[in-house]
Amino acid sequence: MSQEPVKVAPSDKDDILICPFDEGHSILRSRMAVHLVRCAPNHHGSKKVNCPFNITHICTITEMKIHVNNCPNRSAFEEFVNPDRLTAPCMLPHEMKGEIKCSENWDDGPDDPTYNPSANCAGKYLICNPQGNPPAVRRQIRDMERLRFQRNNKF
Ligand SMILES: [Zn+2]
Ligand SMILES: [Zn+2]
Numbered sequence: 001m002s003q004e005p006v007k008v009a010p011s012d013k014d015d016i017l018i019c020p021f022d023e024g025h026s027i028l029r030s031r032m033a034v035h036l037v038r039c040a041p042n043h044h045g046s047k048k049v050n051c052p053f054n055i056t057h058i059c060t061i062t063e064m065k066i067h068v069n070n071c072p073n074r075s076a077f078e079e080f081v082n083p084d085r086l087t088a089p090c091m092l093p094h095e096m097k098g099e100i101k102c103s104e105n106w107d108d109g110p111d112d113p114t115y116n117p118s119a120n121c122a123g124k125y126l127i128c129n130p131q132g133n134p135p136a137v138r139r140q141i142r143d144m145e146r147l148r149f150q151r152n153n154k155f
Contacts, residue, residue: 021046032056053077098136 017032021043027035033056040058049064051057053073068074133141138151
């Protein structure tokens with residue numbers, strides 16, 4: 001495998017590009033990106049910059065300021081970053097925001113009274129013995145609950 005760039009005769013039609021780093025490099029357009037990956041490290045001092053729209057467009061900073069306004073890849077890039085300008089109908093995430101439709105409205109529900117745990121327990125045969133009381137108090141509460149149950153003939 002030779003590392004030398006492939007030389008293609010000019011008669012071999014089509015797109016032969018000159019390497020931006022070395023005029024001696026004639027590169028097929030389709031191979032330019034691959035070539036630049038290998039060639040660029042050899043020309044770190046060249047002060048050349050990549051076009052933001054196409055990595056195979058390389059020129060000096062001064063030239064690039066002009067190039068970016070005329071780059072043939074610019075329109076494709078702008079369509080990519082500004083999808084609003086696309087004419088094709090497609091569902092984009094930013095179009096999905098806004099009001100979320102929901103058939104359920106909790107404000108229209110029945111006017112339930114606020115839940116009261118104490119009242120809820122009082123009417124039922126549940127032992128309510130709040131934790132965190134000293135043992136004597138808990139025993140007292142337990143006795144009261146037993147009395148309440150007996151009053152209701154539950155035992
Ligand atoms: Zn080159
Ligand atoms: Zn460009």
